[in-house]
Amino acid sequence: xxxxxxxxxxxxxxxxxxxxxxxxxxxxxxxxxxxxxxxxxxxxxxxxxxxxxxxxxxxxxxxxxxxxxxxxxxxxxxxxxxxxxxxxxxxxxxxxxxxxxxxxxxxxxxxxxxxxxxxxxxxxxxxxxxxxxxxxxxxxxxxxxxxxxxxxxxxxxxxxxxxxxxxxxxxxxxxxxxxxxxxxxxxxxxxxxxxxxxxxxxxxxxxxxxxxxxxxxxxxxxxxxxxxxxxxxxxxxxxxxxxxxxxxxxxxxxxxxxxxxx
Numbered sequence: 001x002x003x004x005x006x007x008x009x010x011x012x013x014x015x016x017x018x019x020x021x022x023x024x025x026x027x028x029x030x031x032x033x034x035x036x037x038x039x040x041x042x043x044x045x046x047x048x049x050x051x052x053x054x055x056x057x058x059x060x061x062x063x064x065x066x067x068x069x070x071x072x073x074x075x076x077x078x079x080x081x082x083x084x085x086x087x088x089x090x091x092x093x094x095x096x097x098x099x100x101x102x103x104x105x106x107x108x109x110x111x112x113x114x115x116x117x118x119x120x121x122x123x124x125x126x127x128x129x130x131x132x133x134x135x136x137x138x139x140x141x142x143x144x145x146x147x148x149x150x151x152x153x154x155x156x157x158x159x160x161x162x163x164x165x166x167x168x169x170x171x172x173x174x175x176x177x178x179x180x181x182x183x184x185x186x187x188x189x190x191x192x193x194x195x196x197x198x199x200x201x202x203x204x205x206x207x208x209x210x211x212x213x214x215x216x217x218x219x220x221x222x223x224x225x226x227x228x229x230x231x232x233x234x235x236x237x238x239x240x241x242x243x244x245x246x247x248x249x250x251x252x253x254x255x256x257x258x259x260x261x262x
Contacts, residue, residue, distance in 0.1 A: 001031040001059055001208065004046065009088040014053040029056035031130070036060070036117050038109045042092035047125050056128075057149065060121060061156075062112070063133025068160035114146045122147050130185075135170045137177035140184075150183040157210065158188060168198060175203035193235025197243070201254040 002013055014030060021027030032050040037043050047058055072078075090107075109117075121129050128149030133156065134140050140151050153174055155164045167188035175184050186199045187208035199207050209232075216228030240248070243257035 001033050002055075003033045004035050004089050005087055006089060007085045007087065010046075010049055010053055010055075014055070018054075023054070029054070031055060031057045031059050033059045033061060033132070034121075035064070036109045036112055036121075037107045039092070039107065040120075042090070042107075044124055045092055046089055047121070047127075051125060051127060057130055058121060058125060058127050059130045059132050059152065060118060061132045062117070062139075063135075063154065063156050064160060068156075068162075070159055072159075114142055118143070118146045118148060132187075134174060135165055135167070137173040140174045140177050144178060144181050148182060150185060151178055152208065153184065153186040153188075153204070154208075155188050168195075168202070171199060171202040171204055193232050193237070194239045196232065196236050197239040197245075197254075198258070200248055201258045203251070203255075 002010065006013065010032070017027075017030055023029070030050075030053075032046070032055045034043065034046060050058065118129060118131065129147070130150040130152055131143040131148040132152035133154050134143060134151050135153065135155060143151050151174065153167045153170050155161070155167055158164065158166075167186050171184075171186055178184050183205040184203070185206045185208055186204045187210060190196060190199070190207050190209055191212060196207050212228055212232070213225055216224035216226075218224070220227060240246075245253045245257050248254070
């Protein structure tokens with residue numbers, strides 16, 4: 001899944017992805033994560049370009065109308081090291097560098113409704129639109145009702161709103177409400193194969209990895225990411241064996257393997 005705020009052009013990422021995961025080998029393909037801007041022509045341009053490059057879906061992020069008050073970053077004096085890093089997907093808004101993200105926020109449409117975002121997106125693209133940032137069963141229901149192709153349980157890395165629930169704690173209720181009508185995915189806090197196992201046992205169809213990928217990338221580039229994925233897969237297999245689960249497709253076995261909390 002490629003971010004709207006990526007520092008590399010969509011074209012470049014799509015070419016690199018095609019080299020390591022050719023479409024004829026059954027690769028899952030790329031998804032484009034999307035924010036909706038006040039200037040809808042810019043948003044539509046990103047969607048159209050993603051379609052042209054062969055992206056498989058659009059991921060509408062609904063939990064970040066503004067940036068949260070990230071006090072840890074304030075205490076640590078966090079800044080972007082290279083102020084010249086640009087955000088090529090936002091070229092339609094003018095030259096915006098990573099160090100100028102406050103300018104990006106001014107362009108972000110914070111007044112969205114289901115009709116003004118999801119319905120509009122579905123009207124301009126034939127790609128499936130997934131909704132990312134769901135933490136309640138009520139919002140999951142609304143997303144499905146308005147045509148979401150999938151629901152992604154996410155709290156934006158836990159850095160948007162203090163005391164927001166952990167995604168794993170929201171999983172069971174969301175899965176129950178969606179009731180198989182669309183896939184349910186989950187991100188946030190997935191650090192081990194056993195975390196993957198727990199999410200799947202709660203009925204989630206798949207998990208998304210973010211920071212674990214970045215840790216592997218920072219430590220060893222592409223090989224670091226591949227090593228991380230290998231470790232994650234091994235941990236998942238070990239957890240399955242110890243829990244007595246023979247197949248991830250066996251939902252009943254997975255549910256039975258969850259140990260009730262004391």
